[in-house]
Amino acid sequence: MATIVAPLQHSPVEDAEVIRKACEGWGTNEKALISVLAHRYPHQRLEIRKAYQDRYHEDLIRCLESELRGDFERALYRWILDPADRDAVLANVALKNGKVDYRVIIEVSCTRTPEEFLAVKRAYMARYKHSLEEDVACHTTGDLRKLLVALVGVYRYDGDEINAKLAASEAEILHHAIKENEFNHEEIVRIVSTRSKTQLLATINRYKDTHDISITKTLAGNRENVLVDSLRAAIRCLTDKGKYFEKVLRNALNKSGTDEDDLTRVIVTRAEKDLRQIKDLYYKRNSVPVEQAVAKETHGHYEEFLLALLGN
Template identity: 80%
Template sequence: MLIILSWKTFWAGWGTDEKALILVLAHRYPHQRMEIRNAYHHRYREDLIRRPESELRGDFERALYRWILDPADRDAVLANVALSEGKVDYRVIIEVSCTRTPEEFLATKRAYMARYKHSLEEPVIFARYDGDEINAKLAASEAEMLHHAIKEHEFNHEEIIRIVSTRSKTQLLATTNCYKDDHKISITKTLASNRENVLVDALQAAIRCLTVKEKYFVKVLRNALDKSGTHEDDLTRIILTRAEKDLRQIKDLYYKRSSVPLEQAVAKETQGHYEDFLLALLGN
């Protein structure tokens, strides 16, 4: 209640208290942020989500706005932005559809429909079993199907689409392991050497998200923090969406791959309240 009583002072006419916003919001779980949002609306007859848009600017505003959202609603917003900015950012659609649980993805589809009044067409995943059972014979057979299709450059082959879009994550991992054992190279590296169109990149990203998602997220972060220029949207998206899931493992793997802590890399490439907010989510 103290948070709600003092909340208006964060947006006082003499300037927004960004440090107080970060201190409160960066350390609250989704249900707590929703409780704060509901209490704020009840007391002030105003949606808290609209305040960052009117009081803040730039990367910090976008990050804070998306952090306040319910995770499913946030994914709906991310998907809509990826689908509506001229060139579709297939990576975001793949992340949302392939790294969330079936229940989380269903919640995202519902949030998307509620927010945008039409369905989210999922180009990578339609229905996926979430069990842990493995059919070793099937894995070996489908590994050969994938090898043949890729060898023939048939990247839109219906068998590739069917295998990647319907097999459970556990079964697909068994298939990719068979592929690597049989051909002495991972399927993602094989695809990387055959990049000819967007579909190849999409297949590679989908398989990584489904089988080695922490490695995929580290790759996105390393690219986002590349010396040629920081890609703030990718950086923000990964930190926000993984902060309450597997960010610790991602940080550990980032350090192993880069020999630099993720916090140090973020601090070097960002600044101001945006930097402070990301570092707070990273555990600083």
């Protein structure tokens, strides 16, 4: 369930006016921006952008870019975008920032539904005039490339059918390859990148039943290996994304210095999806409400904005 609190009815024109006023003159009224934008669903934000464009002949996003600085700006900018477009931007930034942030590529390709991810690929092409597959292949090499290109390439089957015999045989294929430290074995990439999420879950459950240890725990022993770390992240994203996001939040908040990129990304992308469940998982695991941890580690308008998205 989502965490954002938004009215069923709103006036896009009035919202646009509030935003215009908040940006006018010297300084910006960030509180006013948050009071409107943090409390609108994606389609409502789209309507506001349209109303703003019609009324002031200026793109709302460009206007905000010139007004805001730092973590708050980045968070608000991500938030305003349509979810598919936002994921396209996240993936592009992950590829272009010198060092490829493979975790973001895995997160975007494996936690979205096949239809959502398809929309991301369309948005990526519309924005960058390249396919996402093309850019991932271009900015990575070796085994990591093989895995990432396969993960972004697949249009995964979304049905609920489970083939138990297949789960058993593929659990053994995985076990054997991992036991031999053949993490780049093409069968691992095939199974993780092409099977439906339901089928893959059946396979890793079977793995656990047979070998008394989960496949992600087995892989955790080799976490400094980028390929193993990626495989592990992909399996976690595909089979238990709630737990995966809780962990990203926990790591981001516990880091000395806080990882604002990860923190913003999880809250912004999940606020209108399943942030409520992620919050529950966080509380269960850390015995502290995530709002409290966020309030402790962030400050100012950035803090206010994240807390608004968290449902405060």
